[in-house]
Amino acid sequence: MSSPSCQLDASCADASAPITCAEIDASSRPLLLLVVSAALWLVVGSILGLISSLTFHAPKMFADCAAMSFGRSHPAANNAFLYGFAVPAGLAVLLWLAGRIGRTKLIGAPLVVLGWLLWNIGVTVGVLGILQGENTGHEWLEFSRSASGFLLIGYVAVALAGVLTFRARKEGKLELSQWFILAALFWFPWIYSTSHLLLLIWPVRGVLQSVITWWYVNNLANVWMVLVGLAAAFYFVPKFAKAPLHSRPMGLFSFWSVILFGSWAGIPAGAPVPAWIPAVSTLGAFLSIAGILATWLNLSKTLCLADRHAQRSLSETFIPFGVKVFPVAALLGVLAQPAGVSGLLNFTWFLPAQQQLLVYGFYGLVLMGALHFMVSRLAPVADPKPMFAFLHFIGCAGGVVIFFLALACGGVAQGGVMNDSTVPFLNVVKGTLMWIRLSSLGELLMILGNLLFLLNVVLAVVRFLKVSMESFMAENAKPAGVRA
Amino acid sequence: MPIWLIAIFILSxxxxxxxxxxxxxxxxxxxxxxxxxxxxLEAWARPPGPGEELKRGKATFGTLCSTCHGDTGTGSATTGCPPLDGSEWVMAAGPNRIIRILQNGLAGPIEVKGGKYGGGAVAMTAVGAALSDQQISDVLTYVRNAWSNKGKGAAPVTIEQVKAVREKIKDKSGYFTPDELLKLPEKD
Structure with missing residues (x-):
């Protein structure tokens, strides 16, 4: 390996450690299944997302194809991204980090394979179901009940391997990232099963259903994804800077801030529920401001110590970008909560823009950086060419920035005219078209980035399999005496 | 932990x-x-001005009463439903009896405006049992002030009157009969 990032494993190669990084990585290879399928679903999701976006520009394009209509392609795209890419890729990173930081091999590899299989059956059934019109109608929970059952059992199987690996750690005292890893492993099954029980199995009545949906969406985006993203960030940033984290107490403050206050937020002021619910939700958002700032300060002070002139690997480009996006996306989410601002921004394109910035700009990019690092260790091949790396980064980072800026500006403008009762609603809708066109450009770039991510992952795995096969064949071709 | 961060936490x-x-x-x-x-919320809500109770009462009448008693309260001799328009029961000095009819129902026959209505298997069901005090007061105020009843000085039926009568007959089960009602004063 000639990549600069390979030197970053030095912290793991402790001479006194009873196990090497290479052994941990070798035991973690089943996680590649999760990574490859996640990369594939990411591309599927972004193509479906582009189709749903195109229906705004050319409504007649898919007029005769019900599966491609906005009402189906949009939730299919969202769910393919969330459950096809975001959750399994996050799980893969969590399990790998649990082994790496705990200095232990991955325990329960068969559980990972079983979980991966069940999870992907669930996602396939769910996405195809949505395209056929089978949709529960609850945002981010559109998969049918049968698909959700596969997902939950699949998650529990993979997470169980994560908990077993965590339990087998060599050090009793927890590293900062381990707090985030353990919380994330338990958080998702809790919110997913609770929201399903209260929405689909024993549905609560009336407006309470919306409250449960908001609670789930907020918990998945602002708690679970933040826990996974920060677990990776707090592991990789000191590694890249070749220095310890700026402040561990501040990191723990970030952790408790996410856990204690993160799950309250997400219900906008003016929501059709008793006024105290959005008010308390806004209080939760306010209380998380200090935690967001602590995370930004902690990570940026550590990043400052990194050598700016050194050649950077893909991970060293993606993760710092995601880390810088986090405070912006999270603070904008807080800003959109109070009554005055919510009155302007609610029901506009601003909210999807902010959500995309958090989910893709922060979580997606940190995860891609972590996955590049992880894949290069699990299936070691040479780093990609600089042009490939440049295009990949521009596609993902440039795409999400254009997408965000276009829809955020469009959303603010839309909110302004929407509150003016003298402007006909159709004019308000037409006024957003230019911004939507610009955002589609961002989406195109993101598809390019996602395709290159898939290409990189698949090529690495294929090359690794080829090399392994050749060495296996060569080994077996030797005369028996030599082999002995 | 920088002190300004703690200050921001407390301030936020x-x-x-x-x-x-x-x-x-x-x-x-x-x-x-x-x-x-x-x-x-109460300051913003429109106070019930004159005529508001008649509007609400008309709506309740249209939903529950007009099927049998007719849109104009004329009743029907063929179905055994007595008229409400010009009825001495409706236009009595007080609502003592009609609140009871609405609350528990009535088993006839009953004499109204010189004619005999109901009797046998025909009875008015206890439609008022599912209504609120406000709804009963609205609908009775309406029938006492609609059609030819209008302008004859029938006092509106208050919520307090409905509450008082309901309290008195809370243990009564089954229909009232005209004889039972005639023993009661028209007005308390």
Whole structure:
């Protein structure tokens, strides 16, 4: 390996450690299944997302194809991204980090394979179901009940391997990232099963259903994804800077801030529920401001110590970008909560823009950086060419920035005219078209980035399999005496 | 931990609590944004002006009563439903009897405006049992002031009168009969 990032494993190669990084990585290879399928679903999701976006520009394009209509392609795209890419890729990173930081091999590899299989059956059934019109109608929970059952059992199987690996750690005292890893492993099954029980199995009545949906969406985006993203960030940033984290107490403050206050937020002021619910939700958002700032300060002070002139690997480009996006996306989410601002921004394109910035700009990019690092260790091949790396980064980072800026500006403008009762609603809708066109450009770039991510992952795995096969064949071709 | 971060945490929590104080409707499940509390809500709600109870009463009458008694309260001799328009039962000095009819129903026959209605298997069901005090007061005020009853000085039926009668007959089960009702004063 000639990549600069390979030197970053030095912290793991402790001479006194009873196990090497290479052994941990070798035991973690089943996680590649999760990574490859996640990369594939990411591309599927972004193509479906582009189709749903195109229906705004050319409504007649898919007029005769019900599966491609906005009402189906949009939730299919969202769910393919969330459950096809975001959750399994996050799980893969969590399990790998649990082994790496705990200095232990991955325990329960068969559980990972079983979980991966069940999870992907669930996602396939769910996405195809949505395209056929089978949709529960609850945002981010559109998969049918049968698909959700596969997902939950699949998650529990993979997470169980994560908990077993965590339990087998060599050090009793927890590293900062381990707090985030353990919380994330338990958080998702809790919110997913609770929201399903209260929405689909024993549905609560009336407006309470919306409250449960908001609670789930907020918990998945602002708690679970933040826990996974920060677990990776707090592991990789000191590694890249070749220095310890700026402040561990501040990191723990970030952790408790996410856990204690993160799950309250997400219900906008003016929501059709008793006024105290959005008010308390806004209080939760306010209380998380200090935690967001602590995370930004902690990570940026550590990043400052990194050598700016050194050649950077893909991970060293993606993760710092995601880390810088986090405070912006999270603070904008807080800003959109109070009554005055919510009155302007609610029901506009601003909210999807902010959500995309958090989910893709922060979580997606940190995860891609972590996955590049992880894949290069699990299936070691040479780093990609600089042009490939440049295009990949521009596609993902440039795409999400254009997408965000276009829809955020469009959303603010839309909110302004929407509150003016003298402007006909159709004019308000037409006024957003230019911004939507610009955002589609961002989406195109993101598809390019996602395709290159898939290409990189698949090529690495294929090359690794080829090399392994050749060495296996060569080994077996030797005369028996030599082999002995 | 920098001291300014702790200060921001305390300040944001404090301003968040002020926000909750101003926007939570004091945790009253009836108060929705943009109302501040239930008093604010009542101040915004349109007070029931003259004629409001007649509008509400007409709506209730249209839903529950007009099927048998007719849109103009003429009743029907063929179905055994007595008229309400010009009825001495409706236009009595007080609503003592008609509240009871609405609440528990009536088993006839009953004499109204010189004619005999109902009897046998025909009875008026206890339609008022499922109505609120306000709804009963509205619908009875309406029938006492609609059609030719209008302008004859029938006093509106108040919520307090409905409450008082309901309290008195809370243990009564089954229909009232005309004889039973005629023993009661028209007005308490």
């Amino acid at each position: 929590g404090f301003s968040g609590l002020i926000y909750v104080g101003n926007h939570s409707g004091w945790f009253d499940a009836q108060v929705y944004e943009p109302f501040v509390d239930s008093q604010h």
